[in-house]
Amino acid sequence: MLQNARVLRSEFVPTELQHRDTEQTALTEALEPLTDGDRADPIILTGPTGVGKTTLARFTLERLEEAALGLQTAVVNCWQNHSPYRTLFRILDELGRTVDVHRQSTPQDVLLERLREFDDDCVIVLDEADQLEDKSIIYDLRRMPQFTLVLIANREQDLFAGLDSRLRSRLQGTQTVRFEPYGVDELTAILEARADAAFGHPEAVSTSLLQEIADAAAGDARVAITMLREAAKTADRDDRNQLTRADVDAAIPEGRQTVRDETVESLKPTQRTLYEIVEAYVDEHGEPMPPSALYDAYEEAADDPVGNRQVRRHLNKLEHYELIAIRGSSRDRRYALPDTDASQ
DNA sequence: CTTCCACAGGAATAACAGGCAC
DNA sequence: GTGCCTGTTATTCCTGTGGAAG
The missing domain is CATH 1.10.10 (Arc Repressor Mutant, subunit A)
Incomplete structure (x- = not known):
């Protein structure tokens, strides 16, 4: 039954975002100067997990790259790369500038120097920026005029904790886009779109089952999509082309566990x-x-x-x-x- | 009130592994 | 290979905190 399993991966970026219009407008407008070749001010995205912060950032960057030729982007997950060294390395990697930078034996200063020499306009997204071990690299990056920063964090106060007071006062003035958890109806609509794309035919899963998943996921789209994926896997294994209530009921605890396991794995x-x-x-x-x-x-x-x-x-x-x-x-x-x- | 205890967490330092130059 | 960088992880030593016992 699975025509396109890719769209059920939580990191998949859909071609159309639902229920994030105001956030999308805010982010797009904040980055607007880049289309004229100017630097944009930093912007902060906050909200609990699974509310579309990362997806919106990626989505917006894709649009922006089309509009602003020559614009480079780097999206780095600071949870997985929490040491300053790793973060800087990942940024350079995303920008394709690691050719002559050798892992492990290149000092951090050299990585910073490489970035400083970078001469194209570039948007750097620090996802889960509150997880950074040493937040002074935010300060370093901010001082380089070619970079526009997008900082993503669960809570603004976590991001500001451990920040140098100079930088804090500067960042406090920056625009923050706050994301609220999805409502059950919004989440159901998101699942419906993914389900349509994933299973070639619309009757593969009923709206009421999707609603049940949305309700169990408590506003977290990542959890909801994982649950849907688990249910689809079961049905696919049994060679059925329709999701049953039993599939969904089993997938709800499984999906939750899967999300947790992914974290524990690392x-x-x-x-x-x-x-x-x-x-x-x-x-x-x-x-x-x-x-x-x-x-x-x-x-x-x-x-x-x-x-x-x-x-x-x-x-x-x-x-x-x-x-x-x-x-x-x-x-x-x-x-x-x-x-x-x-x-x- | 003072002393003790269980615990937290900062700072300095050491041990280690990967990668490079020789 | 050896020596020398590096970041990362672990150890050692230390100070601080707050409740409980004396």
């Missing part, structure tokens, strides 16, 4: 061990985990355990990735799972 072994320990403890006891129990369990589980301090560093990373939640200070510190509450 963790380093130590981090994954720690995450699994916290997850297992909370599952079993139904309450957050106290530090001593966590350290003991970790030393038990790891074959070559890392030191106390390093464990804490990894736990902070996990919190950053929103895989665990850290509550309380000093004595009553507890490690929990983040509340999957989408009402923010």
Whole structure:
């Protein structure tokens, strides 16, 4: 039944965006000067996950590249490239300027120098910019006149946290486009469009089933599309050309799990061990985990355990990735799972 | 009130791995 | 190969915090 599975990938950029008109207009207008060869001011996109921030940025850049000849773009995910070095490397990579830059043995200063020498107009999108380990590279990039910055973050305050005060005051004046979670109807419409493109025939899935998925996804399009993909995979495997309620009901928890697994996959072994320990403890006891129990369990589980301090560093990373939640200070510190509450 | 304890997290430093020049 | 860069991860040492025990 799957005619075009590609459109069910969450990173797929559709040819038409739905329910993001005001955001789209705002971003397009902010980048307008580039079509005349001028530099545009930085712009910030904020909102929870799965509301189309990244998709809109990519979508808009594609249009812009058609309108402004010679304009270059670089989209970098700072979650996956959180060290300053990696981020700079990725930007150069996106711009095709890594030819004579050798991984690992080229100092960060040289990467910055390469960027400084770059002489075409260019839009740099820092996706998940709040995850940057060292945000001073935002400052460095901003000072280079050929670059226009688009900063994407879940919450504006996370982006500003850890920013140099000079830069903060400058960025505070910049335009922010805020994305709200999709409503059930909006999400259903998005799913409908994807379903039509993915399955050659319109009766493959009923609107009410899509509505059910949209409702379960709580405004997160990435989760919703993943759920639809899981359901489609099941039907495809059984060689059916229609999605059943059973497919959908099974896909709802699966889709959620898949999204989480994708994150856990990218963790380093130590981090994954720690995450699994916290997850297992909370599952079993139904309450957050106290530090001593966590350290003991970790030393038990790891074959070559890392030191106390390093464990804490990894736990902070996990919190950053929103895989665990850290509550309380000093004595009553507890490690929990983040509340999957989408009402923010 | 002082002391102790469990814990957090900063700073300096070391160990390591990839890549380059020789 | 050796030596020398680099970024990354881990260790060691340290100071600070806040509740509990004395």
